[in-house]
Amino acid sequence: MPQQFWKPGTDKPRILEDEEGGVVFFAPSLSSASSSSSRFGYASIGSQRQRLPVYKYRTAILYLVETHATTIIVGETGSGKTTQIPQYLKEAGWADGGRVIACTQPRRLAVQAATMIKFLTDGVLLREIMDDPLLTKYSVIMVDEAHERSISTDILLGLLKKIQRRRPELRLIISSATIEAKSMSDFFQTSKKHRGPEDHELVPRKVPAVLSVEGRGFNVQIHYVVEPVSDYVQATVSTVLSIHDQEPAGDILVFLTGQDDIDAAIQLLAEEAHASRKISSGLIVLPLYSSLPRAEQDLVFSPTPRGKRKVVISTNIAETSLTLEGVQFYNPISDIENLVVAPISKASARQRAGRAGRVRPGKCYRLYTEEYFVNEMSSVGIPEMQRSKLVSCVIQLKALGIDNILGFDWPASPPPEAMIRALEVLYSLGVLDDDAKLTSPVGFQAAEIPLDPMISKMILSSNQLGCSEEIITIAAILSIQSIWVSGKGVQKELDEAKLRFAAAEGDHVTFLNVYKGFLQSGKSSQWCHKNYMNYQAMKKVIEIREQLRRTALRLGIVLRSCEGDILAVRKAVTAGFFANASRLEAFSHNGMYKTVRGSQEVYIHPSSVLFRVNPKWVIYHSLVSTDRQYMRNAMTIDPSWLTEAAPHFFQNLRRPDPIAH
Template identity: 35%
Template sequence: MDEAHERSLNTDVLLGILKKVVALRRDFKLIVTSATLDAQKFQTFFGSAPIFEIPGRTFPVTINYNETPCEDYVEAAVKKAIAIHITSTHGDILIFMTGQDEIEAACYALSERMEQLISTSKKRVPKLLILPIYSQLPADLQAKIFQKAEDGVRKCIVATNIAETSLTVDGILYVIDTGYCKMKVYNPKMCMDALQVFPISQTAANQRAGRAGRTEPGTCYRLYTKNAYRNEMLPNPVPEIQRTNLGYVILLLKSLQVDNLLDFDFMDPPPKDNILNSMYQLWVLGALNNQGRLTDLGWKIVQLPLDPPLAKMLLMGEELECLDEVLTIVPKDRAEESDAAREKFSIPESDHLTLYNVYQQWKQQQYRGDWCNDHFLHVKGLRKAREVRSQLLEILKTLKIPISSCGPDTDIVKKAICSAYFHNAARLKGVVEYVNCRTGMPCHLHPSSALYGMGCTPEYVVYHELILTTKEYMQCATAEPQWLAELGPMFFYVKESDTSMLEHKKTRKERKQLWRRKWRI
């Protein structure tokens, strides 16, 4: 097992399973490797297993810390990069940022500073090739970071933490470490993922510094103090299993006959609340029975490499005979649209159907990349969606599930979406503000949502997921109250009444005003 220090969800589950296998089979050898591993912890977990230290072929890296805390690390990183470029003779620069917005801001600021330098300096200023790298960047632009720069040109790569371990770029002699990264953290009480900026761990900081010493001695500039590194940063990153929704992991372990999940040998056990909340959500979906064992639906879900609600949506697509449409909606990697594209392809009732419409139009154009560029669509996202769709199609064939289509009847597709996400139903409260029907949690339509500008806002929606950025934003589709009552009877029922919720509100308001007038009299 390589890169074990990353402690991904699958790594931790595999470690727990392999520990049992090693104990049962004497002929089985397990080698766990990593450049920055907490070897002692792994040794204790595997019952005093031997540790082998293999010296790496890296060069020494000089670490420079800030003397005082940094207020604006984007600005500080830009200044440091320009200073290195002017004062040092050779070697490329790698800057670590937290996400796309910061990377684009840093690249823009760097190009502006370079223009100012060239126009004001009397001496010749060497060229600086500024290269961003993040997951949503088209593949051809990502590949530029590996290409050798022309003579006399220095590369300055601005990256997310993807460049910590996943990428190795030769020629990097200077690393500028801002000390932060973005992490997805799941809150079981709010049933919400929050994408937030956190300080990196000491392990991650050492990985970043190591990037500067691959080909010759280098320098790492840390935009934080030595005290912050020693006392404010965790020694190792928080394992993914302790900060994520455990739905699929629970189904996987249940299918491997692990009945008591609280007793499973995790290296770092997830919070009990996370386990119980995920089990409750699986029961709501119908994947677990009242005894906590897998149902027939649960056995089918575990065979699909998807989040349980997405897998249920796919299986309901078979039942409601709209599997072809749901198969296109399920892949999560999507084309990012401009405002112009959104207007052109928008289906006002659903974000999911808007994405389906984009894919169908692309399919009619023989999956052409130039067509995507003409319509301001992200071709990489669409190609990834096509790839995932093909893989799911193969899995469905092996499960002998026939492909069906509902044609133009999009209501059936919305019902399939509702069957998987009825527990995420929200009711209209304000202009674009909703509240979760069960928890009262506020939810907002994102300005990029197809429902945002549809003219009339639907009373009920179901959302795919809730992400906390500046607000709690949801990706959603309209829902009928009757569907919620039919598909989620443990939460909803329909009152026998001819009036809508808005009419109820209006009547209640009129009664209140009348009562106040009478009281004044």
């Protein structure tokens, strides 16, 4: 048994047992916090740590972790739980004897490592399960931000529940927002079989404990509009101006759907502020979205000069990915799903409101009615598992030896159709065999590559075709958002820059030209600037490429350049993406294509070098749905390559007839 923090005979923290399902709540009291610090000799630890809200729950957390297999910590961000709880566990002995405490996050984080405490992403821990199925080196695993419900988090939760049955000494801490706590608790509570001896004093209780930890957040006053607004960009601008006119100092954070709305709002704000001279000065308006160049993004972090008010108009990037300390007012609208504007969830609205109360009390202006919030908005967002492609998820579970994927104990079951679709894709790629088992070697190799299986297949095929260096470059570029700077204002220049690199074969080959140019420039940021390329993105490409190179070497792929034999490159791309083929409709005047697989109406995306070129046959990397279905990143092919790459796949389709044109 691990060395224990709480011992019988010492004071128990004040715990209130809940009658329903044994969920435990803790009533915080300052006296218990101060006594615990002196009792265990941590009084000398910097008072900064003690000032964090989570500090007064230290004893309770350690007690619950010791006595429960799973502890669910409920609390909004800002409590200090991410950095502090692993420290408390370490101090209490959970990292003794060579054991390690893990803390996972859905995204990469700033805090990277501490002795015997490992901060990592959910995805990386999943990969570790492949080598060490029971995660034996860990004594405690804390899954942070579990309420975000990314696919990786959900798989991880399902697997951890399984691992726990085999390792009763393993402790889990699930950190979640209030709204998800009940479902997390239910998930870990139901154990279909293997009910251990509950009463044995050395065995932790199976029923999860739920501990509510207050954040450092200040009160945020919520305002709703009385009547629904018809033009939310206009309403946004009016609200910002009236806040500026009537409220005391404090910055404003506005959430809008995307770059278009943000640019429109900024322009309108400038016009209206100018028109009313009284308030034309004093506003610093800044956009914020991911494709914005880094230097411009960083502007939002610069301190607001005295007498000024900063207005940050953002996408949902400001909801989870970064924190703006000075924000006091905020204004939420809508989120995007499948790039269609849709209402956000209540949970998301709360998260956004919380952004206004980080350093002092704030106000939140919701540009929808309270009635709409209460009755129309769903309480939580749909977990990614239930709305996304599952190919990567399926291949990972297969690699972990979990064959009955539909029967897996998920926190949220994925839709069976999506699962079946994923199985079909993997089968057609030759990653799964007739029995839905990973094939050897392709399936096992593809599972080792941390990318979409179609990309993995492309990389594996490049080995035989002798163009692995080129394909790895393409894979790296396809896995980032965009290598170009974001348009608007420089559209013409951007288009011209693209033409300098454009290849008749399409975007994939264009990427190779760009990468070559970047290398020849000595990876110069000035060169990027001159060519309307995003330097940060190119640096990221180099990084990912290096990682893929190492993976490829480990898989025994010979790194070789095809020295300009573009045919080999195109065939390798086809080997991975044959299922994404489409054909230009005969006599189409508007560039309409039909997909080979589903006869779906699609168009080449305007960002593609093949836009308006409209070659007869293309394969695309992905489809994006806005007003039309657009093919992003398209490449010309010879249709005979399709049947060559995947004869069985095209045999079963109704008259794909690729040869006939």
